[in-house]
Amino acid sequence: MLDVRRLRLLRDLARLGTIAAVSEAHTYTPSAVSQQLAALQREAGVRLLERAGRRVALTPTGEALVRHAEVVLAALEAADATLAAARGGLSGTVRIGAYPSAVRTLLPTALVALARSHPGLHLMVTELDPVDVPDALRGRRLDVALLHDYDIVPVEPDPALDSTPLLDETVYLALPATHAYDGADPLRSARTAAWIVGTPGTLCHTVALHACELAGFRPEVHHHADDFAAVLALVAAGHGVGLVPQLAVGQPPPGVELVPLTVRRRTRVAFRRGSGDHPAVAACVRALGAAAAAVFA
Amino acid sequence: MLDVRRLRLLRDLARLGTIAAVSEAHTYTPSAVSQQLAALQREAGVRLLERAGRRVALTPTGEALVRHAEVVLAALEAADATLAAARGGLSGTVRIGAYPSAVRTLLPTALVALARSHPGLHLMVTELDPVDVPDALRGRRLDVALLHDYDIVPVEPDPALDSTPLLDETVYLALPATHAYDGADPLRSARTAAWIVGTPGTLCHTVALHACELAGFRPEVHHHADDFAAVLALVAAGHGVGLVPQLAVGQPPPGVELVPLTVRRRTRVAFRRGSGDHPAVAACVRALGAAAAAVFA
DNA sequence: CGGTTACGTAAGCTGAGCTGATGCTTGACG
DNA sequence: CGTCAAGCATCAGCTCAGCTTACGTAACCG
Structure with missing residues (x-):
């Protein structure tokens, strides 16, 4: 089963375009993001990223995975919402x-x-x-x-x-x-x-x-x-x-x-x-x- | 953001009824499951479980969270499926x-x-x-x-x-x-x-x-x-x-x-x-x- | 009331995953 | 075409999340 934290990094990379920007958004070092995305790719068993000049670009598979990630993250957000409602909100x-x-x-x-x-x-x-x-x-x-x-x-x-x-x-x-x-x-x-x-x-x-x-x-x-x-x-x-x-x-x-x-x-x-x-x-x-x-x- | 591994444990608890059964299904010790569920409850900020005799039962909020968990897990499964398709399947x-x-x-x-x-x-x-x-x-x-x-x-x-x-x-x-x-x-x-x-x-x-x-x-x-x-x-x-x-x-x-x-x-x-x-x-x-x-x- | 079943807590150990340092490649600029 | 900065990957090292083991306690059963 895929790691949601890594999926979130991938999704943000799709938006922000560079690992450096993702790392900044998550207050990580670029190294950490690079390692996590490499791990995601390893367990996916498919190339998700490829160097494009001095940045990285998502492969079509990577893009497809991002679309799934959006669904997952929205569902987690909805779960959070019901919990907040249960707390009295x-x-x-x-x-x-x-x-x-x-x-x-x-x-x-x-x-x-x-x-x-x-x-x-x-x-x-x-x-x-x-x-x-x-x-x-x-x-x-x-x-x-x-x-x-x-x-x-x-x-x-x-x-x-x-x-x-x-x-x-x-x-x-x-x-x-x-x-x-x-x-x-x-x-x-x-x-x-x-x-x-x-x-x-x-x-x-x-x-x-x-x-x-x-x-x-x-x-x-x-x-x-x-x-x-x-x-x-x-x-x-x-x-x-x-x-x-x-x-x-x-x-x-x-x-x-x-x-x-x-x-x-x-x-x-x-x-x-x-x-x-x-x-x-x-x-x-x-x-x-x-x-x-x-x-x- | 909620931890998906913990949500999975909660969902399985809803099905299996006892922490012992969940722990067996995941090849963990009951202690580990108990700790993880306690952590989930802590970060949820609401009671999700309560003792019922010598077992545990889900509160209505817990049940609601399980329904969200099903959505999350299905989406992750779908992500896995597209990756498998990309691998050549x-x-x-x-x-x-x-x-x-x-x-x-x-x-x-x-x-x-x-x-x-x-x-x-x-x-x-x-x-x-x-x-x-x-x-x-x-x-x-x-x-x-x-x-x-x-x-x-x-x-x-x-x-x-x-x-x-x-x-x-x-x-x-x-x-x-x-x-x-x-x-x-x-x-x-x-x-x-x-x-x-x-x-x-x-x-x-x-x-x-x-x-x-x-x-x-x-x-x-x-x-x-x-x-x-x-x-x-x-x-x-x-x-x-x-x-x-x-x-x-x-x-x-x-x-x-x-x-x-x-x-x-x-x-x-x-x-x-x-x-x-x-x-x-x-x-x-x-x-x-x-x-x-x-x-x- | 012992015996069994199940959950919770405490203590301790291991590995996932972070930081920081280093090196390589690319693109911009004079 | 040499130089420099931007950006990513890799390595080594350390820290803490989360596991196991061990033990305590409450509930059902004969």
Whole structure:
């Protein structure tokens, strides 16, 4: 019978690509991971890995084994969840990850509700970009986290994660009120404007570029800002245009015009596959859903 | 994350009922099993076991955990199967369990075919009573085995095992030709006869008693014989009547009359859940199916 | 009430698996 | 095309998880 710890290393290697990264994720030395994967391969009796340049790549058999490993790990996660439910559930700590605007809007409401209903629960919030969420969940640095799911940026579903829908927001084009908006396709009308987008590497950045590309132009980027309040302030000051989701526009500063786009931003609550029945995870998901409903009401 | 070895011990405890039996199945000392289960309970944080007399019983939480364990173990078995397929499959040894009449009739045909098609495969046949099959499969003393599935003796499906149908046979009442058979319900006509049944504890024994009970009488048992050739010989000698399945009556000895009953004996090929895709297991199942078709043709 | 059966605990030993050091191969860079 | 850093594999050595052995205790049985 295969060793689950080794299977987990193999699965993480499939994601992370290098033994060094896996070892770091597990706080082992690379040597230990190398030895364990060698042992796994030995008892499998088939080549699972092969050198590819100075890294290692999985063979097709290795990939197939990873798919089985996902099933095993999800089942173990589910077992953990029922145990937590049996314990009364509300003990321990839950680490929640969210993007900044949610931390400002949804999280406070949800945290207050959770603290009231489950006083034993220790909640720990981490602000991070959605692109880093999957790794953080898989690496067990987070238990619950918010993800974005733009229709224009398809993201392939991660077999190690599960999620439920939370929000469906309109995305606005924020323009200076002085800007001549001709009423046609709002994005095209801003094709020559100075753009304010997220810093490269963030999801916001790729979404903005992608939306412009679909509208048939490449935006001239003048500013990078991840904080939407900052974006709105820049827009109000007449320094450019940018995309702002519904959640981030509490009260827009004067001098900003918001034009709704067809682009929508969907937010999902993600967690490790199998942990959905964990009472603490389930409570967080419920609380976030209630908070979303309240904020949007 | 829970330890799979410990989960396996818990699952086996759920089946076997005592730590001593589990320890024997794993060739450990009872002490080791006790310690491991205690550790599992400690890291679970919930009571999984409790003393019941001088044995231990699972709490409801323990039972729930066992159900998760079944999923985990089946997934690991499936992983093993794909690895075996990647290896080329035909290596290693397959241990086949079967009841005596199948060993005489089906197995030789199947073994010849398997040896021809998969020369690398080492086949090991064990004769055993179907009642012992589930334990032997779970305990990994067998890989593939034949089970009976009588409609009149319902057997609850084992979550750790999977199976496919193989045979559906008529069961005959074997009577001395001198016996006055009145043409009515054959079993009732034999209610005052001397009965030849299997030794207590075997499936044949319980099936015979059960069939008689359904016919409204309790048979007077004169002989215990598990070998159907022996049963037929006794019947021919006028020493009693007995039930004989179709597979066991090659050419009945003279002086024996066979009356078909409505009772049917269904045979299934069983294996550990998840191992069905193991190429060696699949090859055995196919070969047994072909042998069954050939023998019945 | 002894005898047997079964589980739990204590003490001690062994090997799986970790770290740290070293060497080899690959790709990048001037 | 030489040099350097990144990355993996291997070796030696040590530590602790987990086994066995030994013993104590509670429950059923005659």
